[in-house]
Amino acid sequence: MTDQPALKPQRPFFSSGPTAKPPGWDASKLQTESLGRSHRSKLGKARLKHAIDLTRELLGVPDDYLVGIMPGSDTGALECAMWTMLGAGPATVAAWESFGNVWIQDAVKQLKLADLTTLTADYGEIPDLSQIPQDHDVVFTWNGTTSGARIADTDWLAPDRKGITINDATSAVFAQEMDWPKLDATTFSWQKIMGSEAQHGMLILSPKAVARIESYDPAWPLPKLFRLKKGDKLNRAIFEGATINTPSMLAVEDYIWSLEWAKSIGGLSAMIARADTNAAIVKNWIEATPWLRNMASDPAQQTNTGVCMLFQGDWYESLSDEGKANVPKTIAAKLEELHVGYDFNGYRDAPPSLRIWCGGSVEAEDIRRLLPWIEWAFAELQAGNL
Structure with missing residues (x-):
């Protein structure tokens, strides 16, 4: 059994739209x-x-x-x-x-x-x-x-x-x-x-x-x-x-x-760099995780914003179509319940998948903290605990 991770993302917002507010955002800071x-x-x-x-x-x-x-x-x-x-x-x-x-x-x-x-x-x-x-x-x-x-x-x-x-x-x-x-x-x-x-x-x-x-x-x-x-x-x-x-x-x-x-953080080049950094964390993790693969197979065509991933492996392939569809839904729902990550289930019309937003308003450390929780939830699901 995989131990539950100790650290949660400070800002668990991984939706692909509306996406996470930039760091430091607060409604009181808006001009009115x-x-x-x-x-x-x-x-x-x-x-x-x-x-x-x-x-x-x-x-x-x-x-x-x-x-x-x-x-x-x-x-x-x-x-x-x-x-x-x-x-x-x-x-x-x-x-x-x-x-x-x-x-x-x-x-x-x-x-x-x-x-x-x-x-x-x-x-x-x-x-x-x-x-x-x-x-x-x-x-x-x-x-x-x-x-x-x-x-x-x-x-x-x-x-x-x-x-x-x-x-x-x-x-x-x-x-x-x-x-x-x-x-x-x-x-x-x-x-x-x-x-x-x-x-x-x-x-x-x-x-x-x-x-x-x-x-x-x-x-x-x-x-x-x-x-x-x-x-x-x-x-x-x-x-x-x-x-x-x-x-x-x-x-x-x-x-x-x-x-x-x-x-204030450096404009377009800084925003691109933040997205590239965030996406690289997720892509590298996908490549190192045998039960996942990037939905976009060609590295030249892989996004640096909404990174989508599909499940694979013997256990997953043994499931019915309904069972396969429930895997990302169950993981996303459990981590939302634990306030670890919000809204990162794949799009409703896409194949069963997870989608993590990596745009510049997301902090890299929050992404690093999310990924072990997905591993934990997947292990719990396989073990029949979710």
């Missing part, structure tokens, strides 16, 4: 002057613009790109990009996990694109992206939030490609470098890497994306929340803090605090 004020007041717009400017600065977004706050989290921002830009020519939507498959369903069932190609791969794998024609608009997920597989590079995107490139980067930004010159519409939510509150997304547009929006009117109706144009031109006020609908100023202040924290 904007609360109870109109988001269209001078102060409200200034705080929204500050969030936009900090995002641009930290991510190194090119000066001629636009950064805007959108409703509906990453989903709202990504679907806005699809609804306003796709349909002008052939398109390919590539998916290798849950959210990418949602974008495929949007393209097939909602937009009903006439000239559409879909590329898919199983969880942990990535399809051959080099087969996507350069004249196609393309929608892809940079980092598989629910599979732990990320693209290894952007060599498959030509610098002068004709098509628009729409990039769902929600669990990649602030942890992985974005190849901005090859990206036309990039989206993410505050709730992922920065550990901020949900329901707000970001939309980053290249000059090429702006040209597409201004020159193209899609055949389908656009909900108000997706309307980026004023007349025949892009409504640039959206990218200066005049949001389409009313945002939560409390969530805005929470996001600003997280951005300022990231800046």
